[in-house]
Structures are given as C-alpha cells and as structure tokens.
Amino acid sequence: MKYIKLLFLLAAFPLFAQQGGMWIPSLLEGMNEKEMKELGMQMSAKDIYDVNNSSLKDAVPHFNGGCTSEVISPKGLLLTNHHCGYGMIQSHSTLENDYLTDGFWARSFDEELPNPGVSVTFIVKIDDVTQQVLEGTHTLASEEAKQQKIQANISSLSKTYPKESWQENRIKTFYEGNQYMLFVVETFKDIRLVGTPPSSIGKFGSDTDNWVWPRHTGDFSLFRIYADKNNRPAEYSKDNVPYTPKHYLPISLDGVSEDDFTLVFGFPGRTQEYLPAVAVEQIVEELNPAKIAIRDAALKVQDEFMRSDQQIKIQYASKYARIANYWKKWIGESQGLKKSNAIAIKKAQEKAFIESVKKAGKSNEYGHILPEFDKYYKEIAPYALSRDYFFEIANRNVELLTIGYQLVQLELAYKNKGEQSFMARKDNILPRLTSTYKNYNKNVDEKVFEKLIDIYASGIPEEFLPESLKNIDVEAVTSKIYTESALTSLEKLKSLLEGDANEVLEKLSKDPGYTLAYDIAKTYHTKVEPTYYQLDLQIQALQRDYMKALLELSPKDARIFPDANSTLRVTYGKVKGYDPKDAVSYEPVTYLEGVMEKYVPEDYEFDVPEKLIELYNNKDYGDYADNGKLPVNFIGTNHTTGGNSGSPAIDANGNLIGLNFDRVWEGTMSDIYYDPAICRNIMVDIRYVLFIIDKYAGADNLIGEMTLVHPKKGKKTKRSKVRK
Incomplete structure (x- = not known):
C-alpha cells in the first residue's frame, strides 16, 4: 500500500528539485516561499505580492494581452521583448524610416511614438471566489447547464465585486474548473514606443536560432506608459504625462553565475501539464x-x-x-x-x-x-x-x-x-x-x-x-x-x-x-x-x-500547480546549463564573441551592425563587461511558456538581471511535460540591454532614468539619475 502510494505520488507529482511550476503570486506563503529561500531567495513572499504595499507585482504588467513587460524607471519606462513590440515597430516603419532595419531611439518625451490600440494591464488584487462562482451548480445534471450557471455567476460577480471606477474585474478558472480567482486590474491605453535596436540585434539569429541554444539575441524594446494628470488610465492624449508606478525594478550590474537564484514573473499563456x-x-x-x-x-x-x-x-x-x-x-x-x-x-x-x-x-x-x-x-x-x-x-x-x-x-x-x-x-x-x-x-x-x-x-x-x-x-x-x-x-x-x-x-x-x-x-x-x-x-x-482526484489524493504539500491561463504567475529556479545529448554540454551564458562567430555579412538573420562590430573590436563595453567579456544571453530552469515573452528575470533581492524571451528547443514540450533535465528558459542578460542602449545607441537619457545597483556590493551606481 505504501509502495503504491509512493509510486503514484512520485509519478504524478515529481518534485523537480524545487523547480518547475507556475504559481499564483497571492498564494506563495508556505511551501513555495520555503522552496524559494532554499534556492537562495532573500526576499519574502510579501515582497513579491502585497495588496497593501508596493511589491514586485506592481512593476509587471501584461503587455498588449499577449506578452509580459516590466517597469524600470519612476517615469513609467517599460521594457519588453523586441518580438513583442515588433508589430508596433513595423507599423512605424517605412522605406524612408525603416526602424526594423535601423532601430529607433527617442531622445525626449516628445519624440516617443503613440501606438493606438496597444495597452498594458496591471494586477491590483487577486481573490479566491470559487465558492461564489460554483454556487448553485452542484445539483445540475448536465455539463452544459453547469457551465451556463458558472458563466452567469461569473458575470454577476464581475459586475458587483468592489473596485474603483477605472478598474475592471476579471475572473479566471484554475485547476480545470476546481478553483476560480478574481483579478482586479488597471489597463493603460496610452503606450508609446521609446526605443528599439535594429532587427540585426533584436532579432539576431531570426528563425534559424529561434528555440535554440546557444543564443545571441538582444530581444528587447522600450515603451512608456502615459496616464492622465491623476496618474490613472486614459486614452491617448497630448495632455497625458508619464505614468508614476507603484513600484519599478532596480537593475543589477553584477550579472549572473551558475546556480544563482532566478525568479521569472509574468503571464504564461497556456499549458496542459495534466493531459492523459x-x-x-x-x-x-x-x-x-x-x-x-x-x-x-x-x-x-x-x-x-x-x-x-x-x-x-x-x-x-x-x-x-x-x-x-x-x-x-x-x-x-x-x-x-x-x-x-x-x-x-x-x-x-x-x-x-x-x-x-x-x-x-x-x-x-x-x-x-x-x-x-x-x-x-x-x-x-x-x-x-x-x-x-x-x-x-x-x-x-x-x-x-x-x-x-x-x-x-x-x-x-x-x-x-x-x-x-x-x-x-x-x-x-x-x-x-x-x-x-x-x-x-x-x-x-x-x-x-x-x-x-x-x-x-x-x-x-x-x-x-x-x-x-x-x-x-x-x-x-x-x-x-x-x-x-x-x-x-x-x-x-x-x-x-x-x-x-x-x-x-x-x-x-x-x-x-x-x-x-x-x-x-x-x-x-x-x-x-x-x-x-x-x-x-x-x-x-x-x-x-x-x-x-489528483488534488484530493495527494498530500497537502504536493507540488501541484495550476496550468497556465494568461494570468500572473511566478516561476523560480536557477541559472543552469544542461546536457541535451550524449557528449554535448551547454554552458549557461553566451557572450558577444558568439555573435561575431555567427556573423554573416548582409544575411538577413546573421548580419551585424557596423557600430556593434566596432565596439566589439575595441572591447568598448563600458560598465557592462564580465571579466573582459560582454554577456548576451543566459538560461535557467524557470518553467515558462508563450506569454512569458518579456517577463523580467529577477535576482534573489528583487533586482532585474534579465529579460525572458524563449525556451530551448529540446524543452519546448514543457507545456505538456516538464523535464528538469533539459527544460530551460532563455533570457537576455540585462547588461547587454544596457550596453546596447548606452554604448550602441548613445541613449544616455534612458540610462539616466534607471536605478542601477550592485546588490553584491550593496550600493547604487553614480550613473543612476532620474531624468527631470
């Protein structure tokens, strides 16, 4: 009996060495917090999610319904992937001003480009409303009748649940309809393009390197959130002002090492981990x-x-x-x-x-x-x-x-x-x-x-x-x-x-x-x-x-996470290499040398801008090098999927260390079956992002907005100045 029970639990709920899983941020206290601290996290669960005080959740909005983004300055500067902003970049591009090919950098607020129809959504509060949603369904015989009653309850509760006039209530199902959570959200609709590297950086490797490691892609773009004079959501207007966030992410210049703790915060789209x-x-x-x-x-x-x-x-x-x-x-x-x-x-x-x-x-x-x-x-x-x-x-x-x-x-x-x-x-x-x-x-x-x-x-x-x-x-x-x-x-x-x-x-x-x-x-x-x-x-x-049945027959501390459904989640792990096949081992960090090794002049996937070649030849890396080499990408054991594009990679102390943008090809089955041996997410090293903004684009106005820190040394850099 004990053997069968143990076999079932190990098979159905593998421990993944405290890694894997997409967890609801309002429910981290207990097992998840303990696991994260054992992996090296120095924060508390309340630093990640808190209703009454600013927390990490307040810096991580849903970007245009499909990607994730993060606020990185007190002036509403927003970082996400280049591929998440690609449609907006394309819409502003012409043969005369080809921002896809040449990049774009606003030197002032006035130069930032509006994007009609684009929005970002912040999570204000998360509440469990399972009892209210399922009320009156247990006596119904047909599945269709149950679903109709559930939808009626959701509609009623969405309208009556307390919120501010500019906010919205959204209810989502978890654990295949065994739990329902209500999200109070704020959606900002004036989002302006601030900066993007050329596609030869932001899309380097293009389709050949997509889902592949080693990777060398600067997959990022910058936007800004604008609000009305009361700092509330508003449609585009010239009178709107840069949004003042409840929280924004400081940026670490100390980089990553293998086995460093990583937390990825975002809106994973869809997984099916419990399919038969x-x-x-x-x-x-x-x-x-x-x-x-x-x-x-x-x-x-x-x-x-x-x-x-x-x-x-x-x-x-x-x-x-x-x-x-x-x-x-x-x-x-x-x-x-x-x-x-x-x-x-x-x-x-x-x-x-x-x-x-x-x-x-x-x-x-x-x-x-x-x-x-x-x-x-x-x-x-x-x-x-x-x-x-x-x-x-x-x-x-x-x-x-x-x-x-x-x-x-x-x-x-x-x-x-x-x-x-x-x-x-x-x-x-x-x-x-x-x-x-x-x-x-x-x-x-x-x-x-x-x-x-x-x-x-x-x-x-x-x-x-x-x-x-x-x-x-x-x-x-x-x-x-x-x-x-x-x-x-x-x-x-x-x-x-x-x-x-x-x-x-x-x-x-x-x-x-x-x-x-x-x-x-x-x-x-x-x-x-x-x-x-x-x-x-x-x-x-x-x-x-x-x-x-899985929930009922498992012990209380079993690591059973709900499938992704485009709601805010936390996934934690470590910076880690892997061995994809016999006699092949991958290191967890790539460098600018790898970009030059892949360089093919005038190739649409592997061309390299002349300015970047010059910076490489001169080893002009500014404050962003690691022992004389410039980091580009790194991988971790965080369990991610579509929708996590643009998610912040956060260190043990709550600082931004990278930007999630992909997974390794060998591990793309993690939407259905997570294997900790080969499932890895791919992130842009934040130092490469800063290097491109600073040394390549010369956009000092943007660097000056950010708070740059050395958490291992316990200090801020002198270059961190908020633009007036």
Whole structure:
C-alpha cells in the first residue's frame, strides 16, 4: 500500500528539485516561499505580492494581452521583448524610416511614438471566489447547464465585486474548473514606443536560432506608459504625462553565475501539464504533424518572396515570424515528448493512479475517468484534426480566406440580427481590413493559397470537405479566384461592400473568393464544430474530475500547480546549463564573441551592425563587461511558456538581471511535460540591454532614468539619475 502510494505520488507529482511550476503570486506563503529561500531567495513572499504595499507585482504588467513587460524607471519606462513590440515597430516603419532595419531611439518625451490600440494591464488584487462562482451548480445534471450557471455567476460577480471606477474585474478558472480567482486590474491605453535596436540585434539569429541554444539575441524594446494628470488610465492624449508606478525594478550590474537564484514573473499563456496519455499521443501522432506541414508550406512561399523584395520583407516580417514561431515550437515539442518518453511515463502515472483510486475506495467516483478519456479522444480525433485544418488554413495562414471569413460573419450578422447589425459590423470591419491590406501582397498570398488549399483538399477527412473542394484542379481554382475575386484588393473590396445588406450580399454571392470561404466555413460550422464542441465539453468535464482526484489524493504539500491561463504567475529556479545529448554540454551564458562567430555579412538573420562590430573590436563595453567579456544571453530552469515573452528575470533581492524571451528547443514540450533535465528558459542578460542602449545607441537619457545597483556590493551606481 505504501509502495503504491509512493509510486503514484512520485509519478504524478515529481518534485523537480524545487523547480518547475507556475504559481499564483497571492498564494506563495508556505511551501513555495520555503522552496524559494532554499534556492537562495532573500526576499519574502510579501515582497513579491502585497495588496497593501508596493511589491514586485506592481512593476509587471501584461503587455498588449499577449506578452509580459516590466517597469524600470519612476517615469513609467517599460521594457519588453523586441518580438513583442515588433508589430508596433513595423507599423512605424517605412522605406524612408525603416526602424526594423535601423532601430529607433527617442531622445525626449516628445519624440516617443503613440501606438493606438496597444495597452498594458496591471494586477491590483487577486481573490479566491470559487465558492461564489460554483454556487448553485452542484445539483445540475448536465455539463452544459453547469457551465451556463458558472458563466452567469461569473458575470454577476464581475459586475458587483468592489473596485474603483477605472478598474475592471476579471475572473479566471484554475485547476480545470476546481478553483476560480478574481483579478482586479488597471489597463493603460496610452503606450508609446521609446526605443528599439535594429532587427540585426533584436532579432539576431531570426528563425534559424529561434528555440535554440546557444543564443545571441538582444530581444528587447522600450515603451512608456502615459496616464492622465491623476496618474490613472486614459486614452491617448497630448495632455497625458508619464505614468508614476507603484513600484519599478532596480537593475543589477553584477550579472549572473551558475546556480544563482532566478525568479521569472509574468503571464504564461497556456499549458496542459495534466493531459492523459491518450491526448498527448494524439498531439504527437496526428495534430502537430498536420499543423507543422501547413505552416512549413506557407513559410517556404513567404521566405522566397521576402528574400527577393525588400518591400515584401517589411510587409511580411511580422507575419512570417508569427507563423514560424509555433511551427518550430511544435516540431521541438513533438521531438521532446518522444525523447523524454512522456507518453509512456504518463501511462505509468495512470496505472498508479488507478491503483491509488482503488486503494482509497474511490472507484465509483473516479474509476470511470481514464476509460472515458480513451473513448472520447478516439471519437473527437477526426473533428479535432478538421478543426486544426480549418483554423490553420481558412482562418490564419491564407489571407484571402481570412478576409473572406470575416465577411461570412457579416452575412451571418444580417441573417441572425438584421440590417442594423449588418451595417454596424460592416462599419467595424472596414478599418480592420484597411490595416490588413497595408501588409498584403496578392502574389504572395496567391502562392500560399495554392499550396495550402491543396493540403486542405487532400488532408481533411473527406466527410468534412466542402463539395467545392472535391476533385478540384488546384491551379485552375487558384487562378480563377486571384484573377476574379475582389478580396485581393482593398479598393475592390470597398466597392464590393457599398450598398445596403441585400446589395452587398448579392455581390458577395458572385465573388469566387467569398463563395469558397463561405463553403469552407459553412461545412466547418455545420459538420465539425457542433460535434467537436459536445465531445470537448465531455473531455473538459473529465479533465476537471481528473484534476479533482489528483488534488484530493495527494498530500497537502504536493507540488501541484495550476496550468497556465494568461494570468500572473511566478516561476523560480536557477541559472543552469544542461546536457541535451550524449557528449554535448551547454554552458549557461553566451557572450558577444558568439555573435561575431555567427556573423554573416548582409544575411538577413546573421548580419551585424557596423557600430556593434566596432565596439566589439575595441572591447568598448563600458560598465557592462564580465571579466573582459560582454554577456548576451543566459538560461535557467524557470518553467515558462508563450506569454512569458518579456517577463523580467529577477535576482534573489528583487533586482532585474534579465529579460525572458524563449525556451530551448529540446524543452519546448514543457507545456505538456516538464523535464528538469533539459527544460530551460532563455533570457537576455540585462547588461547587454544596457550596453546596447548606452554604448550602441548613445541613449544616455534612458540610462539616466534607471536605478542601477550592485546588490553584491550593496550600493547604487553614480550613473543612476532620474531624468527631470
């Protein structure tokens, strides 16, 4: 009995040597605080999260809903990744002022560039509201009824929970619906671009080095938060002033050494650590290969055009990076899951789980879970595959179909809600599409369409394929659509949308691009989505019960963290190298020498600016060198994922030492299975950031805002002066 229980606990809840896990910052006191202190942390849990006093949480806002950022000066100076700010940098770039290629540095507040639609969100307070959200659900029989009641409770509580008028309440689910937390937030909407290195620094290595170690990328950009005269959130206005933060991060100049404590604070997007083996097997064998093939085809087309045309390179730079990011991640994830034997390990965990359930006398309550997982995942397989094909091709990577799908929503608005709803949605669509066409090239999209529509027609299960795509001549269909469809041009589309609902819908019905998008969407929404939704609802209910069982059958001090869900989390670990394969060992820090070793003149991935070469040759590193060498990146055992891009890496005393931006390829499976031997996050050394701002860009005005410290010497540097 004791042996079985121990086997179950070790299999289901590995200790990870006090590392791994994404923890809710308001719940750190106890086990987590003890672990962090054993790893070397000198702070308390209240230094990290405190409602009544300023704490680290007050310096770490969510950046534009997708990345993390940190405040690094008393004037609201904001640091995040270059790739997080890439879309904004691109939007300000032209052939005449190409900030992607040349970089940008504001020398005064007046030179900082507004970014309409960009926001950052601070967490003010976190409260557990599980009891209120689940009230009245326990007597409901169907899962659908339970979810409807939960959503009604969430809506009511969000409206009534105490907050200031400029704040917002948001409720998120944790542990697969076994816990609910309410976040009181403040969102600032006047965010201005302050500085960015050229892409040859901020994106050095580009797609070749993405997810790879050793890494040599200066992946950072600078923004500033502006507020109204009362220091509260406000829309953009020339009258707004730099935000005064509750807390900002001092910056350490002492650098990192192997085994130093690291804390990464941020908003990880999504993990699935508690999936059953059957689900992981489906991801590895079916879903990931399909998505990888789709994106691989799109990337090859775009890359060919971008290498031969600078204008297309500017237009497609951000889109290409977005597509390539998860394409490469899925490849590494699948390889890592296979290499770490994750499926077999999960099967062993499940065997031990079944024995533990039996021994606890809980077979009636939990014995059905694993057999039903097998049943439902088998049933959902063709629907899940079709769903991925639809979203990857019709809703993401073929722009004409993506535009067409937005117009399909326009037609549905008319059918469901009438003329007024149609006109309102049309007015909203046009500005968005205007932005879309700014970075649209018909020739590129035509070749992408030709490749991907062939994959769609041949790869999706036949029962879910629209009649218009059965037995098609791909070249002929492509030629007809891109010759005749108004969806290939903003001006033609505007003409198509002129008139009342009936006039517009009549014109749309004759457009070959729109009719194909409509056929694909209609088939998906009638044949795939309803069944997928019902099966997924059953799987979610099982996952909730599975999570409940894991929580219930584990000891109180088991290290069971909730999956990531884009809420504020803490992950802690150490600076640490690793051994990815036999006879290969990686050191934890890279240096500027590595940049020069990779340097390929005029290569779009590995070119190096002349000024940086000059600084390297002269060893002109200022205050930022470490024994005569300039650190660039370092790795740690922090458990991160998408959304942690831009997260601050913080030392034992609460000082900024780096900027998270990636993971190693061998460990990208950490979203599903964390292996402490090979899972590493990649961070820009903050000294490299300062070096680029100071020595490369000469932006002394920005350095002067920051508080630079030597925590190991217990002093501030003389260069730390707040700009007036």
